[in-house]
Amino acid sequence: MKKELLYAGVFCLLVAGWLLPSMAQAQSDPTGQRRITDTYAITNATVFTAPGKAGIKATVLVKNGLIQAVGSNLSLPKEARMIAGDSLFIYPGFIAGASEVGITKPKDLERPKDFVSSNPPDEIAGITPWRSALDQFSIADSNVDDLRKVGFTIAQLMPDGGMIAGKTSIVLLGSESSTNLLKNNAALAASFRGSRGMYPGTAVGVMAKFREIYDNTELTSQRSQKYSTVAGLKRPEITPTYSAMQDVTTGQIPVLFTASSELEIRRAISLQQEKGFKLVLTGLEDYETVLDVIKASGAGVLVKLEIPDDKAIKAQKDDAEGEVKTLNARVQEAYDKALAQASKLEEAGIPFAFSIVDVKSGDVMKAVQTMIANGLSEEAALAALTTNPATILGLSNVAGTIEKGKIANLIMSTDSLFAEDSQIKHMVVDGFVYDYETKAKKKGAKNGKENGDVKIEGNWDYTSESPAGSGGGILSIQKNGSDYTGTITYDDPSGSGKATSPISNVALEGSTLSFSFNVSANGMEIQVDVAGDVSEGSYEATMTVGDFGSFPFKGTLNPTLIANK
The missing domain is CATH 2.40.128.120 (Quinohemoprotein amine dehydrogenase alpha subunit, domain 2)
Structure with missing residues (x-):
């Protein structure tokens, strides 16, 4: 009885304390507009701190958006708010190596009256290295929350544009009230996208133009240095393009080159070997035949998180004969190889992450599960979503794992992450908690039983x-x-x-x-x-x-x- 009275009295005092105006700002907010409190602990959850690490029953302590400690016998501060995690599985938040989430397309420019298709202005030709993806980004875009719902907490934003679209930005997919910026001008976004009706209009033309811009940037930089110290020299031509490209030519940032096919991969690596810039290949779709080339290049690798369409497979008829049967077998073989490509990267020892450009958020987990079913290990899949992109993006000191000092970016799921019926119940981004509705695995019966098994009366x-x-x-x-x-x-x-x-x-x-x-x-x-x-x-x-x-x-x-x- 004494124990009950003590418990009741303390509970009453706590309730009274919770109702004070000074504490009102620390209450839970499922929209994630503010942290539930500056200090909280998710208790007794099954925590997977990093790929390859076994799950442990532990408490995760968070303060001011940072992980303070992870362990089973933590000494928790008195002010810590408790969140029961008994039935939950906690993983590091996903990181998108490349994404266009929340990005708006810039307005097309009108061609000048003296337009010459063989020598168009850079901006009209899709050469805009000075642009920042951050200027095209809106955290309020509904696609941001859709991506957060499937586990992503950080994304590298790709600017929309032509062959040299601009600079990428790395952001947290967090509260609209926060800046969310981790890195601006993190990489140069480039592709083999030619310009319609003008130069460069082909992939070969894009390569030639890229070389020209790269060489002119280096020359302009050299001439600028001499001009500042030697009298009597002609003033070098400094353009927005050459100024914005200097981060690439000096090796400060990599080129994030979109190269989906084997030929484009070879072309991007050829440019890298010729000019010596840092290279990250992104949007890879067909790459199994060039694994040795990719590995030898040392380039970062972002595979498109998408599986091929299976409509052609489903349309095949069992009674097909002759050439049709042979053709069907080839289609099936190509499809199976495409599904197993990611596992071949793992076998080759090539660390990779994922690009989610042009990928629907609702298809993300299905694609990962399909890759796992076709040979990719769960450890490699989790690494491709956490530690590998953190390394490629230069974020390993702040993200990718659950450990002291890192940003509180967490996935809380109802089962082990890649289990078929697993659902994400809560997300933590920069310490802000987002709650998501989970659906029952089975449809319940109105009489209080489900197939005669579940009884609550x-x-x-x-x-x-x-x-x-x-x-x-x-x-x-x-x-x-x-x-x-x-x-x-x-x-x-x-x-x-x-x-x-x-x-x-x-x-x-x-x-x-x-x-x-x-x-x-x-x-x-x-x-x-x-x-x-x-x-x-x-x-x-x-x-x-x-x-x-x-x-x-x-x-x-x-x-x-x-x-x-």
Whole structure:
């Protein structure tokens, strides 16, 4: 009894403290517009700190958007808010090696009256190295949240444009109220995209023009240095193009070259070997035959996170004969090879990450799972989404793993990440928490059973945790027609033993049971929401106490007190 009174008294004091205006700004916000608090701990989750590391039961402590500690026996500060992670799996947030999420296309320029197609102005010809992707980016774009929902926390933004579109920017996919910028002018975005109706209009022309720009940039830089120290020299021509290209010619930033096919890959590597700039190949789609060339080049590799369309495979008929049957076999072989390409990179020892340019966010996990099913290891898949892009983008000191000092970018899923039924329930980006709805794995039956397995009617002995300590009571559920009713007992915050409240909004969807009840504390009514998985008389759930936090809730169906059917 003394323990119950102590628990109730402390809980009451905490409730009163939580209601103070000074603490109101630290409450949870599912939109992610602010951090749930400056300091919080995700407790007792299964944490995968890095690719190749086994999952461990641990707590992740976060403060001011940074990971402070990861471990099983942490000494948590008093001000830390507790988030129950008992049924969750935590992974490092994904990093997109290249993306166009939130990017808007710049307006097309009108051709001047004295336009000459063989020698057009750089900007009209798609040569705009001075442009920044950040100027084309909007964090409010709905596609940003779509990408965040599937696990991405950081993206390298590709500017829209021609053969030299501009400079990439690396951003956090975080709150609209934050700057989110990690690196500006991180790489030069280039491609073999020619200009329609003018020079350079072909891939060969693009290569020639790239050489010309690169050489002229180096010459301009050399002449500028001499001009500043030697009298009597002609003033060198300094253009926006040559000024913006100097970061590339001096080796400060790499060229992010889009090269989807074997031929384009060879051409990009040929330019790199000729001029000596740092190279990252992106958008790779057909690359198995040039793995040795890619490895020898030492270039960074971003594979397009997409699997080929299987319409041609599905259209094949089993009774095909002769040339049609032979052709079908070739199509199937090419399709199977395409699915297994990523695993060949792993076998060749080539670290790679993913580009998601022109990739639908809803297809991301399906593509990864398909690559895994066709030979790519889960370790390599996770590395391609975390540590490898962090290395390629120069972010290894701040992102890619879950460890002290790194940005709090976390995925919280309902199962191991690449499991077929796994769903992302929460995302943490720069310390901001985003909550996402998860769907029940099975469709529940209205009579309280699912294929005769799931039963909720009866009396449940439960225990719960909160910052005040442990508590518990009886959860009683009865069936009333097609609906459920019931009551729950809990430790009275006033210290007078147990209190009872009716439960409402009782719902069973598949194996997910949820309900609500109200707690009277300090003259106020606080709504408590409980939701979690129920099976074979066991209930593993999370209890959300208004805006004050989420805590573990565990129940066991008492076989001697089962309600009548």
